[in-house]
Amino acid sequence: MLIxxxxxxxxxxxxxxxxxxALNRRLFMxxxxxxxxxxxxxxxxxxxxxxxxxxxxxxxxPDAPDPSAGLYPAKRNExxxxxxxxxxxxxxxxxNNFYEFGTDKGDPAQNAGALKTRPWxxxxxxxxxxxxxxxxxxxxxxxPLEERLYRHRCVEAWSMALPWTGIPMKDFVAWAKPxxxxxxxxxxxxxxxxxxxxxxxPLYDWPYTEGLTIEEAxxxxxxxxxxxxxxxxxxxxxxxxxxAVPWKYGFKSVKSIVSFEFTDKRPKTLWEAAGPREYxxxxxxNPEVSHPRWSQAQERxxxxxxxxxxxxxxxxxxxxAGLYRGLEGQKLFM
Ligand code: MTE
Numbered sequence: 421m422l423i424x425x426x427x428x429x430x431x432x433x434x435x436x437x438x439x440x441x442a443l444n445r446r447l448f449m450x451x452x453x454x455x456x457x458x459x460x461x462x463x464x465x466x467x468x469x470x471x472x473x474x475x476x477x478x479x480x481x482p483d484a485p486d487p488s489a490g491l492y493p494a495k496r497n498e499x500x501x502x503x504x505x506x507x508x509x510x511x512x513x514x515x516n517n518f519y520e521f522g523t524d525k526g527d528p529a530q531n532a533g534a535l536k537t538r539p540w541x542x543x544x545x546x547x548x549x550x551x552x553x554x555x556x557x558x559x560x561x562x563x564p565l566e567e568r569l570y571r572h573r574c575v576e577a578w579s580m581a582l583p584w585t586g587i588p589m590k591d592f593v594a595w596a597k598p599x600x601x602x603x604x605x606x607x608x609x610x611x612x613x614x615x616x617x618x619x620x621x622p623l624y625d626w627p628y629t630e631g632l633t634i635e636e637a638x639x640x641x642x643x644x645x646x647x648x649x650x651x652x653x654x655x656x657x658x659x660x661x662x663x664a665v666p667w668k669y670g671f672k673s674v675k676s677i678v679s680f681e682f683t684d685k686r687p688k689t690l691w692e693a694a695g696p697r698e699y700x701x702x703x704x705x706n707p708e709v710s711h712p713r714w715s716q717a718q719e720r721x722x723x724x725x726x727x728x729x730x731x732x733x734x735x736x737x738x739x740x741a742g743l744y745r746g747l748e749g750q751k752l753f754m
Contacts (some may be wrong), residue, residue, distance in 0.1 A: 494565040507580040509649045510663035516656045519618035528656035536662040546681035547602035563587045575669035577721040585647030590638040602682035606631045628673035631687035667736040669703045700754040705734040711754035
């Protein structure tokens with residue numbers, strides 16, 4: 421029997437994990453044992469089962485010191501204030517969604533050590549003046565970092581508040597020089613099932629893919645986080661570069677990005693492809709629009725026993741509501 425220790429602040433998994441994920445985990449485990457349900461698992465995953473693969477792996481070699489460590493802490497931009505305390509760092513280090521490394525909240529902290537974040541190349545592609553590839557440390561030199569305090573609201577109805585360090589995305593977009601005809605930017609996570617065995621699951625369209633409109637990407641709030649808590653990002657948080665769009669549900673904030681592609685076509689995101697009735701492209705926070713299986717009216721503030729009313733656009737309506745004028749016919753809140 422599988423016995424899991426659930427920390428006191430964690431909601432029951434039936435509430436916390438999108439059903440499809442829970443279902444997929446069961447299918448994956450069942451499939452690993454029996455090749456059930458027509459699943460075609462990668463041979464190694466089928467033999468060992470996904471979590472045995474993690475256990476069987478040699479512990480990763482320690483990383484060289486992070487060459488960007490000297491850039492942290494960066495100066496805080498005082499425009500971005502919180503209405504609550506910063507969540508203690510240990511919660512963000514130990515309670516993560518990073519399905520490439522497992523589907524339980526503690527799995528990424530245990531398994532993401534296998535991810536090598538140097539060298540790390542970011543591709544800028546599609547409708548840009550000059551497609552190019554840039555090493556993360558050159559990108560960090562090209563664009564100044566700042567610290568911002570942001571709320572972080574997961575579609576699963578938990579929230580945190582944290583000090584991200586990173587690059588305002590509008591500076592990045594200006595630097596990437598998209599063509600005037602580009603309407604969206606598509607972002608993708610690395611793809612390597614040796615490092616992240618869950619990517620061997622055929623049940624998702626890997627790599628993790630997300631997108632924003634150019635107007636969203638150049639909104640003052642859109643942020644490319646490269647650090648948190650005054651240090652380079654921990655791997656489980658999406659090192660070395662991830663998105664932070666605090667007015668949207670957390671699943672938009674794609675981790676460990678390797679490519680930015682500017683395009684005139686709206687990208688199909690991983691969650692939209694996996695569960696179109698529950699997860700959409702826009703995913704703006706709205707307390708009045710329930711998830712099909714739970715209410716979004718309140719959120720559990722991790723690290724406290726508090727429940728707070730959820731705010732429209734997660735409290736950032738002043739900065740972002742204008743982005744959606746004229747788009748009322750779209751499913752803006754899923
Ligand atoms: N990015 C990748 N590549 N893989 C993921 O599974 N999960 C998303 C998002 N970005 C995810 C991802 C979800 S559902 C959330 S809520 C946030 O990351 C969680 O970020 P955190 O672990 O830093 O709180």
